[in-house]
Amino acid sequence: MRIRKKRNIKKNRKFEVKLIHPQMKKKIWLSSPHMGGNENKYVQEAFDTNWIAPLGPNINEFEKGLESYIGEDKHVAALSSGTGAIHLALVQLGVQEGDEVLCQSFTFAASVNPITYVGATPIFIDSEQSTYNLCPVLLEEAIKDRIAKGKKPKAVIAVHLYGMPYNVDAIHRISEKYEIPIIEDAASALGSEVNGQKCGTFGDFGIFSFNGNKIITTSGGGALICNSKVKKEKAIFLATQARDEAPHYEHSHIGYNYRMSNVLAGIGRGQLEVLQDRVLARRSIFETYKEALKNTPLQFLEEPVGTYSNRWLTTVVTASYAEREKIRLYLQNENIESRPLWKPMHLQPIFQKYPRYINGISENLFEKGLCLPSGSNSTAHELSRVIKVLNNF
Numbered sequence: 001m002r003i004r005k006k007r008n009i010k011k012n013r014k015f016e017v018k019l020i021h022p023q024m025k026k027k028i029w030l031s032s033p034h035m036g037g038n039e040n041k042y043v044q045e046a047f048d049t050n051w052i053a054p055l056g057p058n059i060n061e062f063e064k065g066l067e068s069y070i071g072e073d074k075h076v077a078a079l080s081s082g083t084g085a086i087h088l089a090l091v092q093l094g095v096q097e098g099d100e101v102l103c104q105s106f107t108f109a110a111s112v113n114p115i116t117y118v119g120a121t122p123i124f125i126d127s128e129q130s131t132y133n134l135c136p137v138l139l140e141e142a143i144k145d146r147i148a149k150g151k152k153p154k155a156v157i158a159v160h161l162y163g164m165p166y167n168v169d170a171i172h173r174i175s176e177k178y179e180i181p182i183i184e185d186a187a188s189a190l191g192s193e194v195n196g197q198k199c200g201t202f203g204d205f206g207i208f209s210f211n212g213n214k215i216i217t218t219s220g221g222g223a224l225i226c227n228s229k230v231k232k233e234k235a236i237f238l239a240t241q242a243r244d245e246a247p248h249y250e251h252s253h254i255g256y257n258y259r260m261s262n263v264l265a266g267i268g269r270g271q272l273e274v275l276q277d278r279v280l281a282r283r284s285i286f287e288t289y290k291e292a293l294k295n296t297p298l299q300f301l302e303e304p305v306g307t308y309s310n311r312w313l314t315t316v317v318t319a320s321y322a323e324r325e326k327i328r329l330y331l332q333n334e335n336i337e338s339r340p341l342w343k344p345m346h347l348q349p350i351f352q353k354y355p356r357y358i359n360g361i362s363e364n365l366f367e368k369g370l371c372l373p374s375g376s377n378s379t380a381h382e383l384s385r386v387i388k389v390l391n392n393f
């Protein structure tokens with residue numbers, strides 16, 4: 001008995017030594033929440049006034065704040081997620097079972113999933129090299145081909161990926177020419193601009209996400225940007241179970257439970273106050289990486305003339321898949337999180353069966369690209385740790 005006990009102690013001691021190994025450096029995250037300071041105050045107000053519901057003063061103020069930030073006479077409905085916002089945009093555009101929706105392939109699955117919620121078919125379009133976003137040439141080719149095959153697409157979902165604006169001029173010219181509405185996925189592009197106009201305001205509908213990793217967060221949430229008050233009210237109606245005007249519960253539409261909570265909108269109000277700082281911080285992180293790594297073969301994505309990116313995540317393109325993986329694992333070994341660029345939707349097992357118009361650009365970016373830690377709360381010390389590792393590599 002006694003001997004066995006002693007042995008166990010010895011074993012435990014060995015284990016302890018491993019845990020406090022000096023190699024265990026503090027984790028550096030890709031992008032983590034960054035509170036401004038007043039979030040607590042607004043959340044406390046919600047508690048003090050008992051507005052613990054999907055309506056209340058914080059929601060109204062958060063929406064007003066977003067509307068005045070993006071301008072262009074837009075009307076914003078605060079929702080429970082960016083995904084829900086895309087879903088409601090499709091519903092309001094009347095996209096139905098059997099319809100086709102053109103969608104940027106190089107994106108997060110949340111851009112595409114709602115197309116399937118309404119029973120429509122996603123058609124994937126590849127990217128252009130200059131923005132990593134929707135290629136205008138392929139988009140027009142796809143529209144012509146779908147029309148020739150007998151079905152005009154009902155909508156286009158265009159994405160400002162990693163905060164970099166897509167080619168707004170070219171894409172919207174095509175949308176007007178063929179009269180196909182655009183849902184502008186600005187989930188990660190709050191604060192980005194084209195010719196001084198805020199992303200999210202170009203489409204027939206726009207969407208933002210306030211998920212925990214985005215440039216500002218409500219821990220989870222989103223918004224639908226509408227070009228009329230009527231469409232905003234319709235969005236809120238749909239997002240709150242589609243209750244008709246009546247003292248009892250009367251329904252003549254299918255509804256959803258997508259409204260943002262007044263408690264979380266309190267976080268949003270506080271975050272909105274520091275949005276400009278967050279954009280500047282992310283842009284400065286990009287510049288720091290670019291300058292410090294200029295003597296490496298890593299390639300950075302430049303802003304096309306007239307565009308302003310919030311630089312949500314700094315991305316680099318390496319020489320090859322093998323090198324990308326070596327760098328990623330090398331960073332991981334130093335407890336630094338990095339991530340390959342999005343795997344294109346047309347390569348995802350669940351989306352294999354859908355039509356696609358492909359030029360190879362998104363596949364190449366997926367193979368060789370890497371997102372670097374870009375949180376606005378990264379310290380100078382943390383950034384220099386990442387840079388040192390990359391330069392050593």
Ligand SMILES: *Cc1c(COP(=O)(O)O)cnc(C)c1O
Nearest residue numbers: 081082083108110187188209211
């Ligand atoms: C985050 C994100 C979404 C989804 O937003 P949620 O609020 O997480 O539902 C959609 N599209 C893109 C490009 C995103 O980055």
